[in-house]
Amino acid sequence: MEDGGISQLGINWGVLITQIVTFIILLVLLRLFAYKPLMRMMDERSKRVKESMEQAESVKEQSTRAEEELKKQLEEASREGQERISRAVKAGEELKQKAGEEAKRETEKLIIKARSEIQQERDAAVTEVRREFADLTVLAAGKVIEKSLDKEEHRELIDKVLEESSGPKKE
Amino acid sequence: MTTPKKRGCLGCSFPILIIVAVIVLVIVVIGFLSGSIGQAMFHIDFPSWMVVEKPEIHLAAPHLFTIFGFPITNTMLAGWITVIFLVLMSWIITRRMKLVPNRLQAVFEFILGWIYDFCESVAGKENGRKFFPVVCTIFLFVAFNAWLSLIPGYGSILVHSNGSEHELLRGANTDLNTPLAIALISCVFVGYYGFKHIGMGWLKQYFNFGPLFRSIGRLFKGKINFMDIFSGFINGFVGGLEFLSMLIRIISFTFRLFGNMTAGEILVLIAAFIFPLAVNWLVYGLELFVGFIQALVFAGLTLVFATMAVASHEAESHEELKNSEKEVLKEGT
Numbered sequence: 001m002e003d004g005g006i007s008q009l010g011i012n013w014g015v016l017i018t019q020i021v022t023f024i025i026l027l028v029l030l031r032l033f034a035y036k037p038l039m040r041m042m043d044e045r046s047k048r049v050k051e052s053m054e055q056a057e058s059v060k061e062q063s064t065r066a067e068e069e070l071k072k073q074l075e076e077a078s079r080e081g082q083e084r085i086s087r088a089v090k091a092g093e094e095l096k097q098k099a100g101e102e103a104k105r106e107t108e109k110l111i112i113k114a115r116s117e118i119q120q121e122r123d124a125a126v127t128e129v130r131r132e133f134a135d136l137t138v139l140a141a142g143k144v145i146e147k148s149l150d151k152e153e154h155r156e157l158i159d160k161v162l163e164e165s166s167g168p169k170k171e
Numbered sequence: 172m173t174t175p176k177k178r179g180c181l182g183c184s185f186p187i188l189i190i191v192a193v194i195v196l197v198i199v200v201i202g203f204l205s206g207s208i209g210q211a212m213f214h215i216d217f218p219s220w221m222v223v224e225k226p227e228i229h230l231a232a233p234h235l236f237t238i239f240g241f242p243i244t245n246t247m248l249a250g251w252i253t254v255i256f257l258v259l260m261s262w263i264i265t266r267r268m269k270l271v272p273n274r275l276q277a278v279f280e281f282i283l284g285w286i287y288d289f290c291e292s293v294a295g296k297e298n299g300r301k302f303f304p305v306v307c308t309i310f311l312f313v314a315f316n317a318w319l320s321l322i323p324g325y326g327s328i329l330v331h332s333n334g335s336e337h338e339l340l341r342g343a344n345t346d347l348n349t350p351l352a353i354a355l356i357s358c359v360f361v362g363y364y365g366f367k368h369i370g371m372g373w374l375k376q377y378f379n380f381g382p383l384f385r386s387i388g389r390l391f392k393g394k395i396n397f398m399d400i401f402s403g404f405i406n407g408f409v410g411g412l413e414f415l416s417m418l419i420r421i422i423s424f425t426f427r428l429f430g431n432m433t434a435g436e437i438l439v440l441i442a443a444f445i446f447p448l449a450v451n452w453l454v455y456g457l458e459l460f461v462g463f464i465q466a467l468v469f470a471g472l473t474l475v476f477a478t479m480a481v482a483s484h485e486a487e488s489h490e491e492l493k494n495s496e497k498e499v500l501k502e503g504t
Contacts, residue, residue, distance in 0.1 A: 010347050011347055015246070015247060018241075018247050019346075020355065024356070026257065026258070037265035045270060
């Protein structure tokens with residue numbers, strides 16, 4: 001290309017160098033005002049996102065752990081309650097048994113006492129009846145034989161007879 | 172032109188839609204009649220302020236004035252406006268950055284985060300972070316040079332200097348010096364990382380004369396082996412080719428951006444000349460898209476070349492990167 005052609009296109013060292021300088025100034029200023037803050041912001045944002053994700057992860061883990069803990073506690077509590085109930089039931093059973101035995105013993109005692117009282121009663125009644133009977137017999141015999149016998153003698157006799165008759169019965 | 176003439180759409184009631192359609196139609200008709208085609212066909216007299224003069228296209232940016240003997244061009248001014256705009260915006264946004272972003276900060280973070288992800292996906296996590304500032308700056312500078320030059324005022328405010336009228340502002344990308352400057356910076360950036368990572372091996376890629384000298388040395392010792400000398404020549408030649416390809420890279424970087432942006436500007440001027448008022452609605456949309464794509468291609472290729480320089484000598488990744496380079500280029504076209 002000849003010299004005239006180049007100059008017509010407008011290549012000019014002064015302008016060229018000025019434009020290079022302009023571009024470098026733009027590069028420096030944009031680096032200062034645009035790229036650095038932008039990079040900082042982007043880095044911070046990605047850091048923040050990463051952090052929050054990690055946090056969410058840890059929170060999730062924590063919650064699962066808490067849930068597990070709660071479950072365990074619930075299980076523990078329910079087991080304990082069950083145990084307590086069974087223990088109470090057992091204690092009640094024992095109490096019942098003891099009360100039953102006590103009552104039985106009491107009853108038996110009462111029965112024995114009653115039996116001995118009855119025996120005494122009966123003995124007393126038998127003695128009474130015997131005496132009555134003897135009197136009656138004496139009276140009757142007296143009436144039959146009309147004073148043939150002495151009253152004292154008679155009584156003795158009857159007593160002897162009664163003794164003999166009731167002896168074997170008394171066994 | 173862009174308003175569809177269907178009933179009850181675009182959230183407008185029917186009468187409003189008709190009014191809009193009529194206004195659009197009137198603008199299109201007046202634009203056509205006052206444009207060069209309409210003038211040639213119908214010769215209707217319009218007031219002089221409505222007729223667009225034939226645009227003068229000059230590729231070289233004119234010197235407007237000099238500060239301390241240093242010439243200032245309109246493209247330099249536009250570049251500085253882009254710098255001020257970008258720095259001011261990012262300062263306003265990052266001054267009070269919050270972890271939970273507001274709307275403006277979210278947009279800002281979305282754009283830069285997207286470029287950052289792009290860097291990471293091409294160059295890997297560690298290198299992507301290192302390459303990001305330069306790549307992102309290239310993207311932002313190219314894109315906002317292109318987009319800001321679409322704002323009314325660029326190319327329409329005229330100043331008198333050196334005895335003629337010039338635009339006060341002109342898109343910085345349309346001056347060959349700007350793409351060349353960015354391409355040189357991109358090349359230096361690639362070279363810096365290549366040298367830093369591979370050391371002298373990176374230079375050996377381009378200046379590979381070692382085998383040749385060794386074989387010549389053996390020749391003096393009396394061992395004559397022509398195959399050795401031949402492969403030494405081949406190695407040196409391949410190194411030269413690599414060097415040439417690096418130079419071509421710079422040139423292709425420069426002229427791709429310069430060509431696209433200048434073509435866009437000329438397209439805007441010509442559209443305004445041939446068919447004023449109406450066609451530029453479409454052209455502006457196209458230019459927004461082209462500016463984005465060119466910025467993406469420039470930044471993407473720089474990123475790919477830097478990754479190649481860092482990961483050189485590994486045949487597999489080399490192949491992979493060639494593919495990704497092709498992909499980026501395909502996106503560009």
